[in-house]
Amino acid sequence: MSNSKSPFRIIIIGGGASGSLxxxxxxxxxxxxxxxxxxxxxxxxxxxVAYGTRCLQHFLNVPAGxxxxxxxxxxxxxxxxxxxxxxxxxxxxxxxxxxVPRFLYGHYIRDTLADARAKAAPHVGLAEIRADAIDLEExxxxxxxxxxxxxxxxxxxxxxxxxxxxxxxxxxxxxPVYRDxxxxxxxWNAAALDGIGPDDEVxxxxxxxxxxxxIVQLAERGHxxxxxxxxxxxxxPHAHRxxxxxxxxxANPPIPPTTRAWVRFIREEIARASSxxxxxxxxxxxxxxxxxxxxxxxxxDERARFMRHVRPFWEAHRHRLAPVTAKLIEQLASExxxxxxxxxxxxxEADSQGVQAxxxxxxxxxxxxxxxxxxxNCTGPRTDYSKYQHPLFIHLLARGLIDHDPLALxxxxxxxxxxxxxxxxxTARIFTLGAPMKGVLWxxxxxxxxxxxxxxxxKLLLSSTAAAQPPATMSTNS
Numbered sequence: 001m002s003n004s005k006s007p008f009r010i011i012i013i014g015g016g017a018s019g020s021l022x023x024x025x026x027x028x029x030x031x032x033x034x035x036x037x038x039x040x041x042x043x044x045x046x047x048x049v050a051y052g053t054r055c056l057q058h059f060l061n062v063p064a065g066x067x068x069x070x071x072x073x074x075x076x077x078x079x080x081x082x083x084x085x086x087x088x089x090x091x092x093x094x095x096x097x098x099x100v101p102r103f104l105y106g107h108y109i110r111d112t113l114a115d116a117r118a119k120a121a122p123h124v125g126l127a128e129i130r131a132d133a134i135d136l137e138e139x140x141x142x143x144x145x146x147x148x149x150x151x152x153x154x155x156x157x158x159x160x161x162x163x164x165x166x167x168x169x170x171x172x173x174x175x176p177v178y179r180d181x182x183x184x185x186x187x188w189n190a191a192a193l194d195g196i197g198p199d200d201e202v203x204x205x206x207x208x209x210x211x212x213x214x215i216v217q218l219a220e221r222g223h224x225x226x227x228x229x230x231x232x233x234x235x236x237p238h239a240h241r242x243x244x245x246x247x248x249x250x251a252n253p254p255i256p257p258t259t260r261a262w263v264r265f266i267r268e269e270i271a272r273a274s275s276x277x278x279x280x281x282x283x284x285x286x287x288x289x290x291x292x293x294x295x296x297x298x299x300x301d302e303r304a305r306f307m308r309h310v311r312p313f314w315e316a317h318r319h320r321l322a323p324v325t326a327k328l329i330e331q332l333a334s335e336x337x338x339x340x341x342x343x344x345x346x347x348x349e350a351d352s353q354g355v356q357a358x359x360x361x362x363x364x365x366x367x368x369x370x371x372x373x374x375x376x377n378c379t380g381p382r383t384d385y386s387k388y389q390h391p392l393f394i395h396l397l398a399r400g401l402i403d404h405d406p407l408a409l410x411x412x413x414x415x416x417x418x419x420x421x422x423x424x425x426x427t428a429r430i431f432t433l434g435a436p437m438k439g440v441l442w443x444x445x446x447x448x449x450x451x452x453x454x455x456x457x458x459k460l461l462l463s464s465t466a467a468a469q470p471p472a473t474m475s476t477n478s
Contacts, residue, residue: 007033007123010461011145011155013133013392015040016048018434018450019161020113021069023126025458027116032462033123037153039145041132044106046113048163049188051106056089057216058102059322061209061240062447065096067105069112069451080108097242099322129153134391136401136430143429148391157461160402160411160419160432164381164445165388170205170345177375180350184376193217196374199225203357203370206378207231207340212321214376215329215338227338228370229378230359234342235316238281239326245278247286255297259306262294284317288443295442296415300406303442307407319446341368348375383438384408401427405439413440417457433457 012019068076081094089101131147145153166186184192204211207229256262270280332338347358357370396402400422403412412420419430433453437444
């Protein structure tokens with residue numbers, strides 16, 4: 001624990017949206033001496049994978065009026081947009097219904113963190129560290145984070161704000177093509193589209209939001225070749241619509257005991273809404289605030305049933321596309337420049353001419369061969385941290401400091417973010433939020449959930465600082 005010569009220390013591993021928002025709320029709430037150490041391996045804090053894109057055609061999939069990072073200040077993001085009017089990507093007419101580039105939202109998160117840092121109480125400091133955390137060591141008195149360059153960071157509490165993991169391999173076995181530059185496993189890197197000629201054919205494995213981004217980005221670059229997009233179910237995200245009406249769910253609705261009953265409840269609500277001229281989108285939005293409570297009420301068997309039978313349909317309705325994105329994709333599909341398939345990859349081989357792919361169509365024995373210049377994995381994030389071969393997770397698991405939930409949807413934790421050790425014992429000093437909480441809360445990966453979790457976690461962390469004695473002085477600069 002902290003002694004009389006040092007402030008209480010909180011280390012946050014991960015400087016994307018979730019880590020930055022925890023740091024923001026710690027800076028806003030802290031009154032006792034506190035040192036926050038924010039470790040991020042990328043060059044810029046605040047962006048992470050979600051908001052690291054530089055493409056101005058990659059839009060948020062939620063209207064700007066619902067994207068404030070502060071639940072009690074719903075117009076905070078809109079005010080920021082007005083203050084930044086004239087910046088590339090900021091719409092001429094700023095309205096709550098506008099869909100703005102994700103690149104801007106990364107600026108917004110970073111500016112919000114900087115503002116909280118400037119207004120923090122005396123003796124409350126933030127150090128932004130560029131490093132790759134590879135190990136977490138626990139001693140009776142403190143936690144020690146090791147970085148890949150040999151530095152050690154000492155803290156009293158650690159927050160694992162590690163975000164989403166890269167997707168699974170499209171064919172789950174070792175293949176030589178996975179080491180070929182014409183296969184892109186982690187799509188969000190600057191070289192993902194390198195080597196694709198204007199008329200080359202491309203295969204996207206996945207049809208969700210990531211695939212939509214690449215379709216848009218290829219179109220922006222003047223690509224004319226065919227884009228093939230494959231997913232197991234062939235279910236694509238729906239688009240947002242204006243003027244869908246409003247719908248409300250009772251504050252304490254009856255919680256159906258099974259997945260089947262819950263689906264029936266939603267369908268009945270949609271039917272009722274439709275009879276009153278209200279679109280299904282309004283019903284899904286009304287259900288969302290209750291999703292965590294419903295998920296926690298289900299047994300693990302029922303949660304597994306949801307994953308097998310309902311998940312792809314729920315996510316296609318829940319995670320919707322910005323209208324301009326959906327319109328462009330539909331236009332390209334009508335022109336034959338984007339072709340969607342439902343099925344599984346059977347073969348993926350690279351040769352001197354490109355990549356040969358063989359897919360089997362869903363529900364049949366029919367196979368189809370494709371020859372493409374590049375394959376980009378857009379399957380969405382995996383959730384099993386025990387199988388992700390990054391040194392940090394390897395060491396956390398080996399030390400018994402983390403475990404996965406029964407469905408391997410994330411890190412085993414209490415609903416407040418307190419991480420559970422192997423076999424369920426509380427760590428009491430390690431916490432998490434966002435994507436690693438998917439198995440605990442289900443709805444836990446988007447800003448509307450993270451902005452609720454971050455201030456509550458900050459409050460919980462600061463309740464521990466009573467044991468720390470305030471020092472006489474402390475630098476607030478990294």
